[in-house]
Amino acid sequence: MSFSVNTNAGALAALQNLNKTSTSLDVTQTRINTGLKVSSVKDNAAVYSIAQTLRGNVAGLNAVNNSLDRARSVVDVALAAAEATSDLLIEMRELAVAGSDAGLDADSRTAMSEKYTQLRDQIESIVNNATFNGRNVADGTNAISAITDDNGTSTISIAASDLTLSTLSLEDSNLITYGAALPSGTPVSLAGTTIAASSDSEFRAALVNAQTDNGGNFGGETIDGSTGVTTNNVGGTPTVEFEEGLKTYLGLTGADYSSGRVDGYAYDVTFSGSTSLYLVRDGASSYLTLGNPAGGGSADSSAASEQAVTAIDAAIDSVNTTLSTLGATANRLDIQKQFAGQLSDGIEVGIGNLVDADLAKESATLQAIQTKQQLGLQALSIANQAPSTVLSLFR
Known part of the structure; x- marks a missing residue:
């Protein structure tokens, strides 16, 4: 055994062990403080990356x-x-x-x-x-x-x-007047025949076809397919003959039919007292559209x-x-x-399984490391005293 005051191998070894103990103590204290065993990428890069994705x-x-x-x-x-x-x-x-x-x-x-x-x-x-x-x-x-x-x-x-x-x-529904306005373009079915006015041109075409099927005219009236304007056989305002012709084409008879005129342009065909088809000529544009002007009725009627x-x-x-x-x-x-x-709860639990610290285990580990740290300090103190024994050789 050699004695040296320049190199103290025992003290160096004790210091290395004490440093390792201090590092372990820092890790344990961090886990206790954060509650996480993987709180940064330095702790475990792979687990930290997975946890971040799950978060x-x-x-x-x-x-x-x-x-x-x-x-x-x-x-x-x-x-x-x-x-x-x-x-x-x-x-x-x-x-x-x-x-x-x-x-x-x-x-x-x-x-x-x-x-x-x-x-x-x-x-x-x-x-x-x-x-x-x-x-x-x-x-x-x-x-x-x-x-x-x-x-x-x-x-x-x-x-x-x-x-x-x-x-x-129900926009115009009430208990006094009936025949309230229907939206333009509403398909109306009468006696098995549907005239759907999804567009003005289709409506006009439907009327022209109806007229053709009826032998070329309705009661002597004609329809211009390009404008929808109806005229009687002398070129004047359309007459009720048009209504009668349309009624015949649609198969409406007797009490199932009533006619009316609104501002000289509207024709009202009523089927079974409830379903109405109004043929209304727009005076400004001179074409026929499907509509339903405000109807009649009175406070004395239950209709x-x-x-x-x-x-x-x-x-x-x-x-x-x-x-x-x-x-x-x-x-x-x-x-x-x-x-x-x-x-979300399931993923949270999964993240916890990956990164959460077992605090009971960390508590026990802390006690052990603190004890090791105290023992390491004692060992370093003893090792530091070793060079002083050389003095006894020179007495």
Whole structure:
């Protein structure tokens, strides 16, 4: 054994071990402080990279939840509007059925019609205000979608549901007058014959074909296929003979038919008291279109109430279909949100399995390392005392 005051091998060894212990202590303390066994890429590059990818997936699912929440809110508002509309239609139907009583006096029918009109207009107000975050599914203006995956590539689409009065064919509905305006282009079927005016030219062509099939004219009147203008055999204003000819072509007979004229241009063919086809010549443009000018009737008649019952029944069916669609969509959104939450939780657990520290284990490790550190300090102290033994050789 050699003695040297320049080199203390024991102290160097003790210092190396003490440094390793201090490094281990730093790692353990970091894990305890952060709760993570992999808190940076230096701890484990591969695991850290996987964890970061999974964290990105979780962030994407957070966006999915936000999108689903927004869509669910829009649908909730639309559902509320549809339910309110359904309730109002039921109340309107009650009034319409009551108004169909021929024994009602004019004042009572007028009062009922005023209430009916207020309920009808309230539907439009509800539908127009069924907006959430600038989106309205109930008035047909907005279709929306919600993302369902963390890439934003998969969506649930929600089609617009139009509950406006015009779509429900109740825009001019009341309990006093009947024959309210129909939208231009509405197909009307009479006696098995459909004339669909999806465009002016198609409507004119349909009339020309009807005239040809009838032997070239209707009661001596002719139709200009390029303009749709009708004239009688002396070139004057179209006469009721045109109506009679059209009635014959459509197969309408007896009480199934009534004629009327509005401003000299409109022809009213009524089938079974409810279905109407109006042929209206536009004086400004001189062509025929499919339309329905404001009809007649009076407060003494139950015809408008009877017509309203039919229209409301159709509207109730339409609203019920919308309610079913919106309800199913809301349920699907709820299911998707629940799944997205479960998926996010599952990924979070997976990340935890990769990077979370076992704090019970780390606590035991800390105690052991602290003890090793104290022992290392003692060993270094003993090793540092070794060179002083050389002095005893020179006494």
